Amino acid sequence: MSKSSSNRTNPKYEPQAASNTSSYVLIGLGLLVVAALIIGGFIWQSSSKDYPPVDDKVLAENASFIVGERTAPETIDVFEDFACPHCKEFEEQSGQAIMAKVDEGKVRVRYHMLNFLDGESESGDFSSRGAGAILCVARSDGRDAFWNLHSQLFEKAEGDPSNAEIAKLAAAAGAGPQSQKCIADGAAVEDARTMADASRDQLSNSTGGEVSTPTVMSASTVVDGILDGTGWLDELIANPPKS
Known part of the structure; x- marks a missing residue:
């Protein structure tokens, strides 16, 4: 197959x-x-399993990248996998709208890059390596470099780029030499895997064991309709779920 x-x-x-x-x-x-x-x-x-409440502290500590002011009235958690075509669709539909709401100070976004689709890539680990690359950027560069590389990795996922190729994408996205070396060396991949596992567990707690990507969560509640355009974001800001 x-x-x-x-x-x-x-x-x-x-x-x-x-x-x-x-x-x-x-x-x-x-x-x-x-x-x-x-x-x-x-x-x-x-x-057959009881799931504990979502731990917001764990989500915050294991986000691959966080954008937006701490004072923003709404915080959302976005769960994606770079090998997921629907995540690419979500990025194409809602990526710019999310950026706009962040710039307006209306939302703070915690991105969680999962890796359960590693096996869908020829290399067997593209999801993890992409998550590691994003983590390198998170540790050394700003949000523009993150957003640019984030979009590029979805675009290039089918080609299963090597670490060296991802490092070049990062350079074009605005990442500095430290991030580029980190990506080329795969230095953050294991940390990214650990964080992906922790984030996936919290998503599982929210859904009673069902984990899929893309998923947006607000106040421990999964947001509906995220692949039906950007109306979900306006609705969420206007009527946020109760914690």
Whole structure:
């Protein structure tokens, strides 16, 4: 099965365990049921596990990048994966609108770059390496460099660029030499993986175990309609959910 056909079987881009169709035929119907439960792990577990409340401190500490004033009346958490085509669509639809609201002081945004789609890239780790690159920029550069590189990585995801190529993209995006070296060396990738795991756990707590990208969360509540244009953002600012 090609990677593109694999994506179509998982349109919500939820993390799932791998399966082996040929083994299902050999082991019979009884184990098929067990395998199905494993495949749907993030969803099926939601009925048998109690999830703790979302910890805002954990979200703040594990955001890949934060933009906007602390005094902004609304804070949102955006969960994305660079290998997720729907995340690219979300960026194309809402990226500029989010930037505008940040500039107006109306919203503070915490970006969480997840990596459960690493296996969809030829390298097997593009999501993690992209998240690491963003973390390098977060530690050394400003928001313009972040936003530029963030958009570029979605555009270049299908080509699965190397660390060296991502470093060049970062340079063109306005990142300085320190960030470029950090990206080329893959120096922040492991930190990015750790942060992605922590962020994914908090998203899972909010949804009762269902994790998908893109997702926007406000006051521990998932925001609806984020792929239907930018109306979700205006509605959120006008009528924020209660904490």
